[in-house]
Amino acid sequence: MSAVAWPEARRHAREAARPLEGVQRRLPDALGCTLAVPLVALSALPAYDSAAMDGYAVAGTGPWQLTGRVLAGDPGSPEPLAAGEAVEIGTGAVVPAGAAAVLPYERATRTGRTVGGPIEPGRHVRRRGEDCPAGREVLPAGTVVNPVVLGLAASLGHDTLTVHRRPRIGTVVTGAELRTAGLPAAGQVRDAIGPMLPGLLRAAGAEPAWESRVADDASALVAALLRCDADVLVVCGATSVGAADHLRRALDTLAVEVPVRGVACRPGHPQLLAILPDGRYVVGLPGNPYAALVATLTLLYPLLGRLAGRAEPPALTTRLGAPVAAHHRDTRLVPVVRVGPAALPVGHDRPGSLWGAAGADALAVVPPGWTGAEVEVLPLPAAGIALPPPS
Structure with a gap:
């Protein structure tokens, strides 16, 4: 199967899934x-006629004779007011029946138990349900x-x-060359995808369930794919066709449906989407960190958004504020910073480096043969969006 065009790959990913059950x-x-x-509103908002200011709830025309005080949180309902009566009232307190308005302290004059001042009928009274009636879909x-x-x-x-229940994600990180701490020796690299992925998953409404690390071993990869305790299996690395890349062969061994075997984009070409016989999903991310980020936004995010029940976000477009070289055949994903009406490429976008993406707030989608028209942008998760790990 040839590489799928970038827009078609995203459509495949979203249409492959159905929202998970409600809980x-x-x-x-x-x-x-x-x-x-x-x-839906179970209660009206406000739930009762309430004072919007500190002052005096008054009935009829003034001057008014004070009969008591009503504060927020007082139990029961206050006694109704007759014409010429008033009660001192606090913000948020129940307005007595018969009150025409609340006269704020700063507009009132008080002599003993007599209060005077100008009022407007209904002023500074929040009527029950005026913001939202009970039963309204909000x-x-x-x-x-x-x-x-x-x-x-x-x-x-x-x-x-x-x-909707959060999609549970099992992550398989492949590669004998990966180190998880310290400085890598010759022939080794620090794992950048493992630390990046959990936050990306939580920002998409998913729940990281487990992580497994395997060397470049086909049988270990097949065993990981057979685990049934996740809705989606994300395999990092092993997606290409090299001697140490076993994911495609493992999927073929299991007779898996693979609607996407590569996407015509740069970076991130060797990504894939598969559906296991039991209905679980497999998303293969390339081993290079920036390519893996591109694949996450290309295939994994649309799939997770659908499983999580999220409405499809509207496409955002902008113009690029600096020249970008389009590819003649593949879609380019370029890290950018949005400034006013334009997006500025930040550079440092080689497949193995997250430098550019770390300083960006979106990826610009530059289609093949692009000549300067507006482009789609994919926002990157911002700090504070990702949820903390479940307790």
Whole structure:
């Protein structure tokens, strides 16, 4: 099978999957998940007529005689007010029935138990449900649960949310030459993909389940592929056709469907997408770190987004603020920094180096034969997006 065009490869990855089942999660545990059903207001917002200012709730025309005080959190409902009556009131407190407005302290004059001042009917009273009535759908299914969504859900009366289960990811890092600590000796390299990948997975709404490291051994790779405790297996390295690259042969041994055997892009050409007989997915990432990042955004992110139930993000486009040499056949993925209406290439984008990508906020997608039109950009996960490891 020949290399798949870059846009087609992403379409394959998204269309290969279906969202995982919905589960109930406590609000803190739903962070980073995706709503499986719309978020509906269980309670009106505000839940009661409440004071928007500190001052006096007044009924009728002034001056008014004070009959008491109402503060936020007071139990029960205050006594209704008759015309000419007022109560001192705190912000957020229940406004008594009959109140025409809240007169703020700074606009009021008080002499003993008598209060006067100018009012506007309804002023500084937040009426029940004026922001959102009970039963209203406020967010659609497919919305990613961020901290603000958690706050909204709590304000609407939710203790739990129905979200799609996070995809569980098993990672297989291949290569006898990889070191995980210290300075590499001749013939060795530091593993850069292993430290990078967990944060990328969490930013995509997935849950790293386990990591296995294998040498360049076909049988060990087949054994890893047969593990059934992950929805997606990510294999780092071993995706090309060299003597030490066993992933393609291992997949052929298992009679696996491989809809993508290489993508026409630079870097990242030797990436692949496979579907195991039991329905699990395999994504092969090249062994070079920047090429692996490109493959993550090309195949792995669309697949994980679909499994996590995330709505497909709209395509973002911009113009490039400096010349970029297009390839005659392959799509180029170029690290850029977005500045105003343009994106500036940052350089240092060789397949084995993350230098350029580390200083970028997106990858520009430069199609074959590009002549200067606007290009699509793929945002890179920002600091703070990735979730902490599960406790």
